[in-house]
Amino acid sequence: MTQFNNQIRQIVLLIIIAFLGFLIFKELYLFLPGLLGALTTYILTRNIFFSLVEKRKWKKGLTAGLFIFIFLALIAGPVYYAVILISPRVSTFFAHTDQLLVGIEAMSAQIKKITGQELFNADNITAVKSALTNFIPTFLNSSANILSNLLVMFFVFYYMLSNGRNMEDTVRKFIPLNEDSIAALAQETNHMVKANAIGIPLISIIQGLAAWFGYAIFGIGDALMWGFLTGLFAFFPILGTMMIWVPMVLYMYSQGLTADATKLLIYSLIVTGNVDYLARVTLMKKIGNVHPLITVFGVIVGLQLFGFMGFIFGPLIFSYTIILIKIYANEFVKSYN
Numbered sequence: 001m002t003q004f005n006n007q008i009r010q011i012v013l014l015i016i017i018a019f020l021g022f023l024i025f026k027e028l029y030l031f032l033p034g035l036l037g038a039l040t041t042y043i044l045t046r047n048i049f050f051s052l053v054e055k056r057k058w059k060k061g062l063t064a065g066l067f068i069f070i071f072l073a074l075i076a077g078p079v080y081y082a083v084i085l086i087s088p089r090v091s092t093f094f095a096h097t098d099q100l101l102v103g104i105e106a107m108s109a110q111i112k113k114i115t116g117q118e119l120f121n122a123d124n125i126t127a128v129k130s131a132l133t134n135f136i137p138t139f140l141n142s143s144a145n146i147l148s149n150l151l152v153m154f155f156v157f158y159y160m161l162s163n164g165r166n167m168e169d170t171v172r173k174f175i176p177l178n179e180d181s182i183a184a185l186a187q188e189t190n191h192m193v194k195a196n197a198i199g200i201p202l203i204s205i206i207q208g209l210a211a212w213f214g215y216a217i218f219g220i221g222d223a224l225m226w227g228f229l230t231g232l233f234a235f236f237p238i239l240g241t242m243m244i245w246v247p248m249v250l251y252m253y254s255q256g257l258t259a260d261a262t263k264l265l266i267y268s269l270i271v272t273g274n275v276d277y278l279a280r281v282t283l284m285k286k287i288g289n290v291h292p293l294i295t296v297f298g299v300i301v302g303l304q305l306f307g308f309m310g311f312i313f314g315p316l317i318f319s320y321t322i323i324l325i326k327i328y329a330n331e332f333v334k335s336y337n
Contacts (some may be wrong), residue, residue: 030145034152041071042160043193049161064161067152075150078232124189181327188323192316204234204277205242210275216269218260220248234276241272294318 208231252261301313
């Protein structure tokens with residue numbers, strides 16, 4: 001009877017813990033990219049940090065602060081340069097929205113001429129006007145969300161570094177697997193995170209170079225700068241590079257440069273838009289021996305779950321699933337045979 005009562009108490013306590021955990025996760029879901037970003041930076045730097053602190057006797061707090069400063073410089077430098085470059089052009093862009101609409105109409109007419117399909121009609125153009133009106137509030141809201149996630153990332157990252165050993169020991173105690181299986185999970189996590197953390201910047205560089213090549217071919221002024229911005233915006237999923245080359249194509253149409261605008265449109269759709277997927281598949285296979293299917297489907301799932309950080313943690317989920325199946329087979333299936 002006493003054992004039964006203890007089991008009931010245990011179940012009730014687990015239900016309460018699960019419910020409270022659900023409430024916490026629900027309210028902090030907005031900051032999930034920042035938490036995952038902190039985990040990523042921790043995995044990338046833990047070995048160096050522990051070496052400096054434990055072998056060279058550096059102070060934990062100061063060393064963690066130094067790491068945050070380095071990451072902040074790596075992130076803030078390109079972003080600041082991009083803002084300086086693009087701000088005047090964005091102001092000009094919104095000051096001449098009528099020319100943009102002329103470009104949309106010209107592009108639609110050209111596409112209809114080639115394919116026979118009308119891309120934009122009067123209703124669509126009205127919707128575009130409304131979208132342009134709402135763009136700045138939406139952009140400011142997204143910028144505030146990104147900034148808040150960066151703050152959360154660096155805040156959590158500091159405490160993860162400062163308490164890294166204790167944190168890892170605590171997590172290891174709660175994983176219901178033997179030491180070999182835990183080591184396999186840790187190795188897979190480290191392997192996948194590092195492969196994606198290296199691969200994603202390389203892919204953005206490749207996409208920026210491909211875009212720069214197209215801009216240079218079709219006579220775009222400041223082609224190198226626009227290539228840099230395209231590569232930078234390639235970090236953003238799905239529509240990242242389109243935020244650069246679509247307004248550029250529309251501007252060219254509005255200026256009557258129909259032939260070059262059409263060529264750039266086709267080039268951007270076929271080359272700039274697809275080199276990302278080709279590079280992702282080949283580089284992930286080369287850098288981390290990640291199967292192309294894990295890369296492709298992992299990114300699709302990850303973007304839905306985690307936003308931008310899904311580029312790293314989406315494939316990791318697929319890898320975890322595969323390795324957990326193997327662990328289950330080794331630990332439990334064999335024991336029944």
